Amino acid sequence: SQTIHQWPATLVQPVGSPLSLECTVEGTSNPNLYWYRQAAGRGLQLLFYSVGIGQISSEVPQNLSASRPQDRQFILSSKKLLLSDSGFYLCAWSVWGIRSGANVLTFGAGSRLTVL
Amino acid sequence: QKEVEQDPGPLSVPEGAIVSLNCTYSNSAFQYFMWYRQYSRKGPELLMYTYSSGNKEDGRFTAQVDKSSKYISLFIRDSQPSDSATYLCAMRLDYGGATNKLIFGTGTLLAVQP
Numbered sequence: 001s002q003t004i005h006q007w008p009a010t011l012v013q014p015v016g017s018p019l020s021l022e023c024t025v026e027g028t029s030n031p032n033l034y035w036y037r038q039a040a041g042r043g044l045q046l047l048f049y050s051v052g053i054g055q056i057s058s059e060v061p062q063n064l065s066a067s068r069p070q071d072r073q074f075i076l077s078s079k080k081l082l083l084s085d086s087g088f089y090l091c092a093w094s095v096w097g098i099r100s101g102a103n104v105l106t107f108g109a110g111s112r113l114t115v116l
Numbered sequence: 117q118k119e120v121e122q123d124p125g126p127l128s129v130p131e132g133a134i135v136s137l138n139c140t141y142s143n144s145a146f147q148y149f150m151w152y153r154q155y156s157r158k159g160p161e162l163l164m165y166t167y168s169s170g171n172k173e174d175g176r177f178t179a180q181v182d183k184s185s186k187y188i189s190l191f192i193r194d195s196q197p198s199d200s201a202t203y204l205c206a207m208r209l210d211y212g213g214a215t216n217k218l219i220f221g222t223g224t225l226l227a228v229q230p
Contacts, residue, residue: 006159043122043222044160044204059217090159104150105206105218107159 002027006108019078023091031093033074038088122221135192139205147210
Protein backbone atom coordinates (compact mmCIF):
# COMPACT_ATOMS: atom_id res chain seq x y z
CA SER A 1 0.00 0.00 0.00
CA GLN A 2 1.04 3.58 -0.53
CA THR A 3 2.17 5.77 2.33
CA ILE A 4 3.30 9.36 2.54
CA HIS A 5 5.67 10.70 5.17
CA GLN A 6 6.17 14.34 6.00
CA TRP A 7 8.56 15.90 8.50
CA PRO A 8 9.12 17.68 10.72
CA ALA A 9 5.61 17.74 12.16
CA THR A 10 6.17 20.99 14.02
CA LEU A 11 8.73 23.71 13.49
CA VAL A 12 9.35 27.07 15.16
CA GLN A 13 11.80 29.27 13.29
CA PRO A 14 12.99 32.87 13.63
CA VAL A 15 12.43 35.36 10.83
CA GLY A 16 15.26 35.25 8.33
CA SER A 17 16.23 31.63 9.02
CA PRO A 18 16.19 28.90 6.34
CA LEU A 19 13.53 26.23 5.98
CA SER A 20 13.49 22.67 4.72
CA LEU A 21 10.38 20.48 4.83
CA GLU A 22 10.61 16.97 3.42
CA CYS A 23 8.07 14.60 1.99
CA THR A 24 8.53 11.04 0.76
CA VAL A 25 6.07 8.62 -0.79
CA GLU A 26 6.32 4.85 -0.60
CA GLY A 27 4.59 2.13 -2.57
CA THR A 28 4.14 3.93 -5.88
CA SER A 29 6.23 5.05 -8.83
CA ASN A 30 6.31 8.35 -10.69
CA PRO A 31 3.68 10.07 -8.57
CA ASN A 32 2.54 13.63 -9.05
CA LEU A 33 3.63 15.51 -5.94
CA TYR A 34 2.19 18.67 -4.44
CA TRP A 35 2.86 21.20 -1.70
CA TYR A 36 -0.11 23.03 -0.21
CA ARG A 37 -0.37 25.65 2.49
CA GLN A 38 -3.42 25.86 4.70
CA ALA A 39 -4.26 29.06 6.55
CA ALA A 40 -7.23 29.44 8.89
CA GLY A 41 -10.37 30.41 6.99
CA ARG A 42 -8.59 30.40 3.65
CA GLY A 43 -8.66 26.79 2.60
CA LEU A 44 -5.87 24.98 0.82
CA GLN A 45 -3.54 26.98 -1.40
CA LEU A 46 -1.50 25.06 -3.96
CA LEU A 47 2.12 26.20 -3.84
CA PHE A 48 4.02 23.80 -6.10
CA TYR A 49 3.48 20.60 -8.01
CA SER A 50 5.80 18.19 -9.78
CA VAL A 51 5.17 15.56 -12.43
CA GLY A 52 8.70 14.13 -12.35
CA ILE A 53 12.26 14.44 -11.08
CA GLY A 54 13.54 17.98 -11.44
CA GLN A 55 10.20 19.23 -12.82
CA ILE A 56 8.63 21.90 -10.60
CA SER A 57 5.70 24.16 -11.35
CA SER A 58 5.02 27.12 -9.10
CA GLU A 59 1.50 28.33 -8.57
CA VAL A 60 2.08 31.58 -6.70
CA PRO A 61 5.04 33.96 -6.45
CA GLN A 62 6.49 33.68 -2.98
CA ASN A 63 9.43 33.30 -0.69
CA LEU A 64 9.47 29.53 -1.05
CA SER A 65 10.95 27.05 -3.51
CA ALA A 66 10.52 23.34 -4.13
CA SER A 67 12.76 20.58 -5.41
CA ARG A 68 12.33 16.97 -6.41
CA PRO A 69 15.73 15.28 -6.27
CA GLN A 70 14.30 11.75 -6.40
CA ASP A 71 11.16 10.20 -7.83
CA ARG A 72 9.41 9.92 -4.49
CA GLN A 73 10.96 12.84 -2.60
CA PHE A 74 9.66 16.40 -2.56
CA ILE A 75 11.29 19.21 -0.59
CA LEU A 76 9.96 22.65 0.30
CA SER A 77 12.59 25.26 1.10
CA SER A 78 13.19 28.87 1.91
CA LYS A 79 16.44 30.79 2.24
CA LYS A 80 14.96 33.43 4.56
CA LEU A 81 11.64 32.95 6.29
CA LEU A 82 9.10 35.74 6.64
CA LEU A 83 6.41 36.05 9.30
CA SER A 84 3.83 35.49 6.58
CA ASP A 85 5.30 32.03 5.88
CA SER A 86 3.70 30.69 9.07
CA GLY A 87 1.07 28.06 8.37
CA PHE A 88 0.24 24.41 7.99
CA TYR A 89 2.07 22.83 5.06
CA LEU A 90 0.75 19.72 3.43
CA CYS A 91 2.42 17.39 0.97
CA ALA A 92 0.21 15.29 -1.28
CA TRP A 93 0.56 12.76 -4.08
CA SER A 94 -1.60 11.41 -6.86
CA VAL A 95 -1.29 8.98 -9.73
CA TRP A 96 -3.47 9.41 -12.75
CA GLY A 97 -5.66 6.43 -13.36
CA ILE A 98 -6.23 5.37 -9.79
CA ARG A 99 -9.86 5.31 -8.73
CA SER A 100 -11.38 5.54 -12.18
CA GLY A 101 -9.29 8.49 -13.29
CA ALA A 102 -10.32 10.78 -10.50
CA ASN A 103 -6.66 11.63 -9.84
CA VAL A 104 -7.52 12.10 -6.20
CA LEU A 105 -4.97 13.52 -3.79
CA THR A 106 -3.63 11.69 -0.76
CA PHE A 107 -2.21 14.01 1.88
CA GLY A 108 0.52 13.67 4.44
CA ALA A 109 0.00 14.53 8.10
CA GLY A 110 1.25 18.08 7.64
CA SER A 111 4.00 20.31 9.05
CA ARG A 112 3.04 23.21 11.24
CA LEU A 113 5.46 26.12 10.83
CA THR A 114 5.54 29.09 13.16
CA VAL A 115 7.82 31.95 12.23
CA LEU A 116 8.62 34.31 15.11
CA GLN B 117 -16.41 35.47 -6.79
CA LYS B 118 -14.60 32.39 -5.53
CA GLU B 119 -14.75 29.30 -7.73
CA VAL B 120 -15.94 27.21 -4.78
CA GLU B 121 -17.92 28.56 -1.84
CA GLN B 122 -18.37 26.70 1.42
CA ASP B 123 -19.94 27.87 4.66
CA PRO B 124 -17.14 27.81 7.26
CA GLY B 125 -19.47 27.07 10.18
CA PRO B 126 -18.90 26.09 12.87
CA LEU B 127 -21.81 23.70 12.75
CA SER B 128 -22.78 22.11 16.06
CA VAL B 129 -25.24 19.21 16.18
CA PRO B 130 -26.28 16.63 18.80
CA GLU B 131 -25.18 13.03 18.43
CA GLY B 132 -27.49 11.06 16.14
CA ALA B 133 -28.51 14.08 14.05
CA ILE B 134 -28.46 14.18 10.25
CA VAL B 135 -25.83 16.60 9.03
CA SER B 136 -25.92 18.40 5.71
CA LEU B 137 -22.75 20.03 4.40
CA ASN B 138 -22.82 22.00 1.17
CA CYS B 139 -20.72 23.71 -1.46
CA THR B 140 -21.60 25.84 -4.43
CA TYR B 141 -19.38 26.43 -7.41
CA SER B 142 -19.24 28.70 -10.42
CA ASN B 143 -17.45 26.64 -13.11
CA SER B 144 -19.99 24.45 -14.87
CA ALA B 145 -17.15 22.41 -16.41
CA PHE B 146 -16.23 20.76 -13.10
CA GLN B 147 -16.82 17.01 -13.35
CA TYR B 148 -15.13 15.36 -10.37
CA PHE B 149 -16.41 16.21 -6.92
CA MET B 150 -14.78 15.13 -3.69
CA TRP B 151 -15.22 15.43 0.03
CA TYR B 152 -12.27 15.37 2.39
CA ARG B 153 -12.38 15.08 6.15
CA GLN B 154 -9.68 16.76 8.22
CA TYR B 155 -9.24 16.16 11.92
CA SER B 156 -7.56 18.85 13.97
CA ARG B 157 -3.83 19.15 13.23
CA LYS B 158 -3.95 16.34 10.66
CA GLY B 159 -3.88 16.16 6.88
CA PRO B 160 -7.15 15.85 4.94
CA GLU B 161 -8.29 12.34 4.04
CA LEU B 162 -10.53 11.47 1.12
CA LEU B 163 -14.02 10.58 2.25
CA MET B 164 -15.94 10.26 -1.00
CA TYR B 165 -15.79 11.27 -4.61
CA THR B 166 -18.35 11.34 -7.42
CA TYR B 167 -18.20 11.88 -11.13
CA SER B 168 -20.73 14.20 -12.77
CA SER B 169 -24.22 14.27 -11.28
CA GLY B 170 -26.03 11.91 -8.98
CA ASN B 171 -25.75 10.34 -5.57
CA LYS B 172 -23.21 8.06 -3.98
CA GLU B 173 -23.62 6.30 -0.68
CA ASP B 174 -21.00 4.81 1.63
CA GLY B 175 -22.26 3.68 5.01
CA ARG B 176 -23.55 6.70 6.90
CA PHE B 177 -22.29 9.11 4.24
CA THR B 178 -24.09 10.21 1.06
CA ALA B 179 -22.60 12.55 -1.51
CA GLN B 180 -24.95 14.36 -3.84
CA VAL B 181 -24.15 16.43 -6.93
CA ASP B 182 -26.63 18.73 -8.65
CA LYS B 183 -24.82 20.10 -11.68
CA SER B 184 -27.82 22.11 -12.88
CA SER B 185 -27.67 24.13 -9.65
CA LYS B 186 -23.88 23.88 -9.29
CA TYR B 187 -24.37 22.56 -5.81
CA ILE B 188 -22.92 19.58 -3.98
CA SER B 189 -23.83 18.12 -0.62
CA LEU B 190 -22.53 15.63 1.89
CA PHE B 191 -25.04 14.04 4.24
CA ILE B 192 -24.02 12.27 7.42
CA ARG B 193 -26.65 10.08 9.05
CA ASP B 194 -26.61 9.13 12.71
CA SER B 195 -23.74 11.53 13.36
CA GLN B 196 -21.17 10.52 15.95
CA PRO B 197 -18.73 12.57 18.07
CA SER B 198 -15.97 10.93 15.99
CA ASP B 199 -17.38 12.77 12.95
CA SER B 200 -16.27 16.06 14.51
CA ALA B 201 -13.81 17.49 12.00
CA THR B 202 -13.47 20.00 9.20
CA TYR B 203 -15.05 18.87 5.93
CA LEU B 204 -13.60 20.21 2.71
CA CYS B 205 -15.24 19.95 -0.66
CA ALA B 206 -13.05 19.83 -3.75
CA MET B 207 -13.60 19.61 -7.47
CA ARG B 208 -11.78 19.47 -10.78
CA LEU B 209 -12.23 19.44 -14.51
CA ASP B 210 -12.39 16.26 -16.54
CA TYR B 211 -8.92 15.75 -17.98
CA GLY B 212 -5.84 13.94 -16.79
CA GLY B 213 -2.53 15.02 -15.34
CA ALA B 214 -1.19 17.06 -12.48
CA THR B 215 -2.07 20.30 -14.23
CA ASN B 216 -5.72 19.48 -13.63
CA LYS B 217 -5.72 21.12 -10.26
CA LEU B 218 -8.10 20.36 -7.45
CA ILE B 219 -10.06 23.42 -6.31
CA PHE B 220 -10.93 23.33 -2.62
CA GLY B 221 -13.59 25.00 -0.55
CA THR B 222 -12.48 26.64 2.69
CA GLY B 223 -13.97 23.84 4.80
CA THR B 224 -16.84 23.55 7.28
CA LEU B 225 -16.04 22.84 10.91
CA LEU B 226 -18.46 20.27 12.35
CA ALA B 227 -18.85 19.51 16.05
CA VAL B 228 -21.06 16.58 17.09
CA GLN B 229 -22.01 16.89 20.73
CA PRO B 230 -22.40 13.66 22.76
